[in-house]
Amino acid sequence: MSDVQESADAAIEETPDLEEVRDAWPALSLDERIEALSLLPPDDAEDLFVTLTAHEQVQMLQTLQPARRRAWLRLLDPEDAVDVVQELPPEEREAALAALDVRTRREVGVLLAYAEDEAGGLMSPRYATVRGDLTIDEAISYLRRQARDNLATVYYAYVLDDGQHLIGVVSLGDLFTAQQAARVRDVMQTEMVTVAEDMDQEQVSRLFSQHQLLAIPVVDKDNRLKGIVTVDDIVDVFQEEATEDIQKLGGTEALDEPYLTIRLWPLLRKRGVWLAVLFLGEMLTATTLGYFEHEIAKAVVLSMFMPLIISSGGNSGSQATTLVIRAMALGEVGMAQWWRVMRREIAAGLVLGGMLGAIGFARIVIWGTVTNAYGPHHVLIACVVAISLVAVVLFGTLAGSMLPLLLKRAGLDPASASAPAVATLVDVSGLAIYFSAAALILRGTLL
Amino acid sequence: MSDVQESADAAIEETPDLEEVRDAWPALSLDERIEALSLLPPDDAEDLFVTLTAHEQVQMLQTLQPARRRAWLRLLDPEDAVDVVQELPPEEREAALAALDVRTRREVGVLLAYAEDEAGGLMSPRYATVRGDLTIDEAISYLRRQARDNLATVYYAYVLDDGQHLIGVVSLGDLFTAQQAARVRDVMQTEMVTVAEDMDQEQVSRLFSQHQLLAIPVVDKDNRLKGIVTVDDIVDVFQEEATEDIQKLGGTEALDEPYLTIRLWPLLRKRGVWLAVLFLGEMLTATTLGYFEHEIAKAVVLSMFMPLIISSGGNSGSQATTLVIRAMALGEVGMAQWWRVMRREIAAGLVLGGMLGAIGFARIVIWGTVTNAYGPHHVLIACVVAISLVAVVLFGTLAGSMLPLLLKRAGLDPASASAPAVATLVDVSGLAIYFSAAALILRGTLL
Numbered sequence: 041m042s043d044v045q046e047s048a049d050a051a052i053e054e055t056p057d058l059e060e061v062r063d064a065w066p067a068l069s070l071d072e073r074i075e076a077l078s079l080l081p082p083d084d085a086e087d088l089f090v091t092l093t094a095h096e097q098v099q100m101l102q103t104l105q106p107a108r109r110r111a112w113l114r115l116l117d118p119e120d121a122v123d124v125v126q127e128l129p130p131e132e133r134e135a136a137l138a139a140l141d142v143r144t145r146r147e148v149g150v151l152l153a154y155a156e157d158e159a160g161g162l163m164s165p166r167y168a169t170v171r172g173d174l175t176i177d178e179a180i181s182y183l184r185r186q187a188r189d190n191l192a193t194v195y196y197a198y199v200l201d202d203g204q205h206l207i208g209v210v211s212l213g214d215l216f217t218a219q220q221a222a223r224v225r226d227v228m229q230t231e232m233v234t235v236a237e238d239m240d241q242e243q244v245s246r247l248f249s250q251h252q253l254l255a256i257p258v259v260d261k262d263n264r265l266k267g268i269v270t271v272d273d274i275v276d277v278f279q280e281e282a283t284e285d286i287q288k289l290g291g292t293e294a295l296d297e298p299y300l301t302i303r304l305w306p307l308l309r310k311r312g313v314w315l316a317v318l319f320l321g322e323m324l325t326a327t328t329l330g331y332f333e334h335e336i337a338k339a340v341v342l343s344m345f346m347p348l349i350i351s352s353g354g355n356s357g358s359q360a361t362t363l364v365i366r367a368m369a370l371g372e373v374g375m376a377q378w379w380r381v382m383r384r385e386i387a388a389g390l391v392l393g394g395m396l397g398a399i400g401f402a403r404i405v406i407w408g409t410v411t412n413a414y415g416p417h418h419v420l421i422a423c424v425v426a427i428s429l430v431a432v433v434l435f436g437t438l439a440g441s442m443l444p445l446l447l448k449r450a451g452l453d454p455a456s457a458s459a460p461a462v463a464t465l466v467d468v469s470g471l472a473i474y475f476s477a478a479a480l481i482l483r484g485t486l487l
Numbered sequence: 488m489s490d491v492q493e494s495a496d497a498a499i500e501e502t503p504d505l506e507e508v509r510d511a512w513p514a515l516s517l518d519e520r521i522e523a524l525s526l527l528p529p530d531d532a533e534d535l536f537v538t539l540t541a542h543e544q545v546q547m548l549q550t551l552q553p554a555r556r557r558a559w560l561r562l563l564d565p566e567d568a569v570d571v572v573q574e575l576p577p578e579e580r581e582a583a584l585a586a587l588d589v590r591t592r593r594e595v596g597v598l599l600a601y602a603e604d605e606a607g608g609l610m611s612p613r614y615a616t617v618r619g620d621l622t623i624d625e626a627i628s629y630l631r632r633q634a635r636d637n638l639a640t641v642y643y644a645y646v647l648d649d650g651q652h653l654i655g656v657v658s659l660g661d662l663f664t665a666q667q668a669a670r671v672r673d674v675m676q677t678e679m680v681t682v683a684e685d686m687d688q689e690q691v692s693r694l695f696s697q698h699q700l701l702a703i704p705v706v707d708k709d710n711r712l713k714g715i716v717t718v719d720d721i722v723d724v725f726q727e728e729a730t731e732d733i734q735k736l737g738g739t740e741a742l743d744e745p746y747l748t749i750r751l752w753p754l755l756r757k758r759g760v761w762l763a764v765l766f767l768g769e770m771l772t773a774t775t776l777g778y779f780e781h782e783i784a785k786a787v788v789l790s791m792f793m794p795l796i797i798s799s800g801g802n803s804g805s806q807a808t809t810l811v812i813r814a815m816a817l818g819e820v821g822m823a824q825w826w827r828v829m830r831r832e833i834a835a836g837l838v839l840g841g842m843l844g845a846i847g848f849a850r851i852v853i854w855g856t857v858t859n860a861y862g863p864h865h866v867l868i869a870c871v872v873a874i875s876l877v878a879v880v881l882f883g884t885l886a887g888s889m890l891p892l893l894l895k896r897a898g899l900d901p902a903s904a905s906a907p908a909v910a911t912l913v914d915v916s917g918l919a920i921y922f923s924a925a926a927l928i929l930r931g932t933l934l
Contacts, residue, residue, distance in 0.1 A: 213634055272718065308834075326795055
C-alpha cells in the first residue's frame with residue numbers, strides 16, 4: 041500500500057493532481073480532505089465533489105463560503121441533491137433547497153418523499169421519452185433536443201401513452217441499428233423490467249445484476265413512469281450492502297460510515313453493544329462449568345483441552361454461518377432450501393469433525409505416551425476429546441447454518457447470526473458435550 | 488423467503504414464466520435448471536441463458552444437442568464467449584471455438600491471452616470509434632452505421648489517431664447536446680480514465696465507482712485502444728470480490744462457486760484446510776495450559792472463567808479485523824494509516840475491555856457473595872478476571888487490526904486474518920495473560 045502512502049503525501053502538496061487526490065481520498069482525514077479540495081483547481085474540485093458520497097458532500101459543503109456552496113449544490117443531479125438535503129441538519133435544509141434552481145428544487149421536493157434505501161430514493165426524475173408513432177430519424181432528432189434541454193442521461197428512451205403510462209422502452213442501440221423509416225413502436229420492447237417506488241434497494245440491485253441493464257424505470261401502481269434508477273447509482277448500493285453484511289458478520293452493528301472517519305464514540309457504541317450481549321451469553325460457560333467443578337477438580341487434565349474443543353466448534357460454526365448468510369444475500373439459499381443446507385452441513389460436520397477428532401486423538405496418544413503428561417489414562421482422554429470434537433463440530437455446522445434461516449423466518453436480519461454469536465452459542469453447548477462425554481467414558485477410571 | 492419457495496415450485500410447472508425462473512434460478516439444483524430451461528419458450532430461454540454466469544452457461548451447454556449448443560454459443564458477446572471457452576474442459580474448447588462465427592472466433596482468440604480477473608479478460612473488443620474532424624451530425628450518422636454493422640455497445644465513442652492511439656472520448660450525451668456544426672474534437676474529453684490490460688479487476692471496479700462511468704477503455708503501453716470494460720460486467724466483479732472477502736473472513740477458502748451447487752468434496756476441502764490449520768494453532772492452548780496445571784489444580788475456580796475470557800478476546804479481535812479488512816478493500820485504510828488505526832484500537836480496546844471487565848467484576852462479586860460459589864477469595868478472583876479482560880480485549884483489538892496490515896505488508900492477502908484466525912491467536916495469548924495475572928494477584932492466597 042505504499043502507493044496510498046505516496047498519494048496521501050501528494051494530496052497535501054502545493055498543487056495536487058486530481059487523480060492522486062481521488063486515490064488517496066478514502067484514507068484522508070476530514071482536515072486533509074478540506075485542504076486537498078481547496079488546493080485543487082476549481083474544475084478538478086468540482087469533478088471530484090460530484091462523485092463523493094452524500095455524507096462527504098455535506099462535510100465539504102459546510103466548510104465553503106455561501107456563494108461557493110450555492111454553486112456547488114447546483115452541480116448536483118436531483119437524485120444526488122436530495123441525498124445531500126437529507127444528510128443536512130434540519131435547520132439547514134431550507135437554505136440548501138433555496139440554493140437550487142427552480143426546476144431541481146421542484147424535483148428534489150418530490151424525491152424527498154421517498155426513503156433513501158428504496159427505489160424512489162435512488163431514482164432520477166430526468167429521463168428521455170419518445171412517442172411510439174415517431175420514425176427512427178424523428179426519434180433521434182427529438183432525443184437530441186431533449187438531451188440538450190433536459191440534461192437527461194440517455195441510455196434508453198421510454199415510450200409513454202397519453203396518460204403517462206409506460207408502454208415500451210427502446211435503447212439507443214436499438215434506435216441506432218433500426219431502419220430509418222421504421223417507427224419507434226416497431227422496434228420498442230414491451231416486456232420490461234420495472235420496479236415499484238418502494239422496492240428495497242437490495243432487490244433493485246439484484247435486478248440489475250440479473251438483467252445486465254443500464255437503467256430500470258420506476259413506476260407507480262398504475263404503471264405511470266416516475267423516474268429511472270441508473271446503474272452507476274447501483275454500484276454504490278452493492279458496496280454498501282456488502283459492507284453492512286461484512287460488519288454484521290464480524291459481530292458489530294453496521295457502521296454506516298467509513299471506519300477512519302466515524303467518531304470514536306459511535307464506533308465504540310456499535311461494537312460495545314454486541315460485545316456486551318455476547319459477554320452475557322458467554323457467562324453461561326461459567327455457569328455450565330460450575331456443574332462440572334468436581335470433574336475438573338478430579339481430572340485437571342480435562343480443562344487443558346477445553347479451549348481446543350470449543351474453538352473448533354466456533355470455527356466450524358463461523359464457516360457455516362458465513363457461507364449460508366452470503367448465499368442468502370445472493371438469493372442462492374432461502375427457507376425452501378433448508379433441508380438441502382442441513383444435509384450438506386450434517387455431512388460437513390461429520391467429515392470435518394472426524395478429521396479434527398483424528399488429529400486430536402493422535403496428538404494426545406502420541407504426546408501422552410512420549411511424555412506421560414496426561415497420566416495413565418491418556419488413551420481414554422484421547423477418546424473423550426475425539427468424540428467431543430466430532431459432536432461439537434457437527435453442532436457448530438448445524439447451528440451456524442440453521443440460525444440465519446431461523447432468524448430470517450422470524451423476520452429478523454440473518455446477518456445477526458454473526459461468527460461471534462454462533463461461537464458463543466457453540467461454546468456453551470460444546471462444554472456441556474465435552475464434560476458429558478468425559479463423565480460417561482472416564483467413570484471408574486479418572487472420574 | 489416463501490416467494491423463493493413459490494418461484495421454485497413454479498419453475499418446475501408445465502409452462503414456467505421467465506421472471507419466475509430467473510428469481511428462483513440461484514436456488515435451483517442443476518437438474519431443476521436443465522428442466523426449467525427446456526420448458527421455457529425458446530426466446531425466453533435464450534434471454535435467460537445470456538445473463539447466466541460462464542460456469543452456469545457451460546453446465547447448460549453440456550446438456551444441449553450440438554445444433555442448439557452451436558446456436559446458443561453464437562448468442563454470446565465475445566467477452567462472454569471467452570469466459571465460456573475458458574470454463575470448458577480443454578478437449579471441448581476447439582469444438583466450441585469452431586461453433587462461433589468467424590469474427591467472434593478471431594476476437595475470442597485474442598481475448599484468450601488474458602487472465603480472467605484482469606482488465607484484458609473483462610474487456611469487450613467491440614467499441615465505437617469516431618474521427619476527431621467529423622462534425623457532430625456526421626459523427627452521429629457514422630455511429631449509427633457502426634452500431635448496425637458492429638453490434639457494439641455505444642455509450643461512448645472513442646477518438647483515435649491514425650496509429651490507433653486513444654486521443655479522446657465523447658459520450659453520446661455530449662454528442663446529442665453539442666451544436667450540430669461543431670467538430671468531435673471540440674467536444675471530446677482528452678483527460679480520460681484508462682486502464683492497462685493487466686490491471687486487476689478489483690482496481691478496475693474501484694475506478695468505476697470513483698468515476699461513475701459506464702465504460703472504461705483498455706489501452707496497451709503505447710496507449711493503443713484494445714477494448715472497453717463496461718459497467719454491467721463490473722457489477723458481477725463487485726459481487727465476486729465481496730463474496731470472496733466474506734468467505735475468507737469466515738475462515739474458509741473462497742468457494743468460487745455457489746454454496747448449494749459446489750460439490751461436497753471441494754466444499755469440504757476448502758473448509759477443512761483452514762479448520763485443520765486453526766486446530767493445530769489452537770493446540771498451543773493445551774500446551775500453554777500445561778504450564779499452569781498446578782495453578783488450575785490448586786484453584787479449579789480459575790478454569791471456570793477461561794472460556795469467558797478467551798472468547799471476549801476473540802470477539803473483540805473479530806470485530807477489529809472485520810472492520811479493518813473491509814476498510815482496506817474500500818481503499819479507506821492502507822499501510823500509511825497504521826498509526827491512526829492503532830490509536831483507535833488502543834482506545835477501543837481499553838474502553839471495551841474496561842466495560843466487559845466491569846460487568847465481569849460485578850457478576851463474580853455479587854454471585855460469589857450471594858452463593859459463595861467461588862470461595863472466600865472471590866473479590867481477588869474478580870480482580871484477576873477484570874484485569875485479564877481489559878488486557879485480552881486490548882490484545883484482541885490490536886491483533887485483529889494490525890494483522891491484516893502486516894499480511895498486506897508481507898505481500899499476502901489481508902483477508903487471511905480471518906475472524907477464526909485472530910481468535911486462535913488471541914486464545915493462546917489470552918490464556919497466558921489470564922494465568923499470569925492469577926499467579927501475580929492470587930499468590931499467597933489461593934495459589
